[in-house]
Amino acid sequence: MSDLDSDSIFVAAPPPPAVSVECLAQRGKDLVRSVRAAPEETAIAFTFNGITHAVMMATPADLDDFGVGFALTEGLIEKPADISSLEIIPTELGVEVRIWLPEDRGETYSARRRSMAGPTGCGLCGIESLSEAMRFAPAVPSAGVFERGDIVKAMASIQAGQTLNAQTHAVHAAAFWTPAGGLIALREDVGRHNALDKLAGALCRVGVCAGGGLVLLTSRVSIELIQKAARMGAPMIAAVSAPTAAAIRLAEDCGVTLIAVVRGADFEIFTHPERIVDRVIANVA
Known part of the structure; x- marks a missing residue:
């Protein structure tokens, strides 16, 4: 059950x-x-x-x-x-x-x-x-791949679901998106880690596996968010703000694809880019 x-x-x-x-x-x-x-x-x-x-x-x-x-x-x-x-x-x-x-x-x-x-x-x-x-984060299996356009579509989808933030302009959101289903769930809270815990509970309670989609965050990415996402089994995280160095190291170690600074059509991939297909790698001065 x-x-x-x-x-x-x-x-x-x-x-x-x-x-x-x-x-x-x-x-x-x-x-x-x-x-x-x-x-x-x-x-x-x-x-x-x-x-x-x-x-x-x-x-x-x-x-x-x-x-x-x-x-x-x-x-x-x-x-x-x-x-x-x-x-x-x-x-x-x-x-x-x-x-x-x-x-x-x-x-x-x-x-x-x-x-x-x-x-x-x-x-x-x-x-x-x-x-x-600095506790252990479980290894996340390499489940599925995503197109670059998925990242942009996923992040664009969350604004309509941020009803509390529309009222207050003062809360964070954590959401889950899949290519097939779009925005599956979104939770809001004044604490970014609280929002992610609420999202984890919402998905777990209805039996949705986080391994098939993308976790979206409206905050910066710190190490405890990577720890929590890894425990959820989430293979990919995309965030509006930048990650900390410790978060990048942990994401690399536990196999999470970390995407951050998602602004419109632009974003930065910090770890495990192999889950992003149709990508172009170029050196930027």
Whole structure:
């Protein structure tokens, strides 16, 4: 079974993902009263078997996907069926995502937790061990090839799906695109890693394999995003912004094709260009 049983998920209404706020805006020579939408940023606590694992600031939307995706990309589960139950519990201070694991997965969690400390709100913050921060990323099989035009079409497809960003101009998106199906899923969050975790959970819950498509990011590419994408089995990542050097090294090592600085018809391929067909290699001074 690829998804959690519906009886195993309890979702209470979280806060809205965006709110209207008043501001003073300069328009020409005038200072006028204005209203804009601001993305909500809420403390999200992940608990596994009753023990708090991490607390991070995130957009309070798609939290069931977030819980599954976080557990997946942290290596605590391999599939949604590894979760016994999941509850979304709003409180006065934030939202608790309660995840219960069966006994065998609980042992995996206990071992994992011993190497972590406190909140991981920005992806790596609070991780105690340097080796944990640079943790292993699984090798990604060389699944399929893409045309150069696919990269351009894929990135152009995500704007229409960024409804929260259209309201707020302040959130990141992570999306999944395939040549046959187009835009399959898109998730948004104030945190770029949170958006990717939500996307991982959304795909995993409906049994979509990330190996057949392209992960799209509206952010820069840092090392933890490569780690998470590799755990998803995603062979290709394309991002609007540039990657870090550590992200490039890890993508090369684990077999991920990393494409970044995608602007209109232009982009740069940093690793494993063999997945891009009809390519032309030229030296640029």
